[in-house]
Amino acid sequence: xxxxxxxxxxxxxxxxxxxxxxxxxxxxxxxxxxxxxxxxxxxxxxxxxxxxxxxxxxxxxxxxxxxxxxxxxxxxxxxxxxxxxxxxxxxxxxxxxxxxxxxxxxxxxxxxxxxxxxxxxxxxxxxxxxxxxxxxxxxxxxxxxxxxxxxxxxxxxxxxxxxxxxxxxxxxxxxxxxxxxxxxxxxxxxxxxxxxxxxxxxxxxxxxxxxxxxxxxxxxxxxxxxxxxxxxxxxxxxxxxxxxxxxxxxxxxxxxxxxxxxxxxxxxxxxxxxxxxxxxxxxxxxxxxxxxxxxxxxxxxxxxxxxxxxxxxxxxxxxxxxxxxxxx
Numbered sequence: 273x274x275x276x277x278x279x280x281x282x283x284x285x286x287x288x289x290x291x292x293x294x295x296x297x298x299x300x301x302x303x304x305x306x307x308x309x310x311x312x313x314x315x316x317x318x319x320x321x322x323x324x325x326x327x328x329x330x331x332x333x334x335x336x337x338x339x340x341x342x343x344x345x346x347x348x349x350x351x352x353x354x355x356x357x358x359x360x361x362x363x364x365x366x367x368x369x370x371x372x373x374x375x376x377x378x379x380x381x382x383x384x385x386x387x388x389x390x391x392x393x394x395x396x397x398x399x400x401x402x403x404x405x406x407x408x409x410x411x412x413x414x415x416x417x418x419x420x421x422x423x424x425x426x427x428x429x430x431x432x433x434x435x436x437x438x439x440x441x442x443x444x445x446x447x448x449x450x451x452x453x454x455x456x457x458x459x460x461x462x463x464x465x466x467x468x469x470x471x472x473x474x475x476x477x478x479x480x481x482x483x484x485x486x487x488x489x490x491x492x493x494x495x496x497x498x499x500x501x502x503x504x505x506x507x508x509x510x511x512x513x514x515x516x517x518x519x520x521x522x523x524x525x526x527x528x529x530x531x532x533x534x535x536x537x538x539x540x541x542x543x544x545x546x547x548x549x550x551x552x553x554x555x556x557x558x559x560x561x562x563x564x565x566x567x568x569x570x571x572x573x574x575x576x577x578x579x580x581x582x583x584x585x586x587x588x589x590x591x592x593x594x595x596x597x598x599x600x
Contacts, residue, residue, distance in 0.1 A: 301360065304362055309351075311350025312350075346377060347374070361534055390531065398481050400498040401487070401498065402495045405493065408493055437479050445477055448517060480564065484563045525580065
């Protein structure tokens with residue numbers, strides 16, 4: 273009897289395991305995992321956001337979601353892979369504002385972000401803050417702007433590479449103050465911050481996910497939050513608008529896309545799971561910890577993303593063309 277009981281118990285355990293692992297297969301079309309392509313290196317701000325999102329979104333979608341990092345060419349390599357993937361819902365793209373700036377930065381891009389992808393929805397916004405090294409004399413944004421105008425030839429502005437978030441923010445800032453600084457591109461945020469901290473370069477405008485640690489430690493001099501309202505995690509830093517320059521706003525928004533032709537019922541399931549994920553308290557708390565802000569559920573929709581992407585392409589194309597800077 274003991275042997276029979278053990279056999280039955282083992283069979284029940286295997287059956288239970290099968291049910292547990294098969295739950296996802298019942299929920300989402302097909303049993304294979306969903307590949308979420310992040311077109312940047314592991315450990316970067318977009319990757320951090322994507323890993324938190326997919327961990328929580330998996331349970332709402334009823335499917336395992338696996339991150340695939342495929343960096344290079346400002347995110348366009350990863351985007352092209354998703355463009356060419358099977359449109360069955362098992363491949364998605366998690367990209368940032370670069371989806372809107374690529375058409376202007378790359379003269380031979382090879383795809384149209386609005387026409388060649390299905391929209392799933394927005395995910396989160398990452399605020400930008402203009403900071404300088406501790407040796408810079410100005411202590412406020414109001415003092416910084418005239419100082420820059422008087423010393424433009426001596427000052428430099430770092431960025432994490434052509435087309436990066438810091439590059440875009442720097443372009444917008446220089447356009448707003450109508451003054452060009454010496455631009456110093458780096459291969460990533462880490463080396464740029466190293467030289468900012470060391471005093472080799474003067475300024476950088478970057479995402480809170482990259483500079484939160486240095487700001488909290490007092491290692492950088494903050495000048496302005498580059499958005500309409502103060503950053504929740506850094507409420508002591510005034511906005512550019514509060515300091516006399518309204519309209520100087522840039523946020524690094526993130527969103528999810530699927531290959532063109534992905535069936536609407538599949539897009540609807542992906543979007544519904546995304547809406548639940550961005551509203552999940554655990555995701556919202558993690559984003560706040562990173563200095564980011566999860567979007568409201570109503571923005572995690574295809575229509576909202578299409579409206580945003582259209583507006584952002586229209587906003588950034590003239591800024592980039594005026595600067596005459598191309599990434600190809």
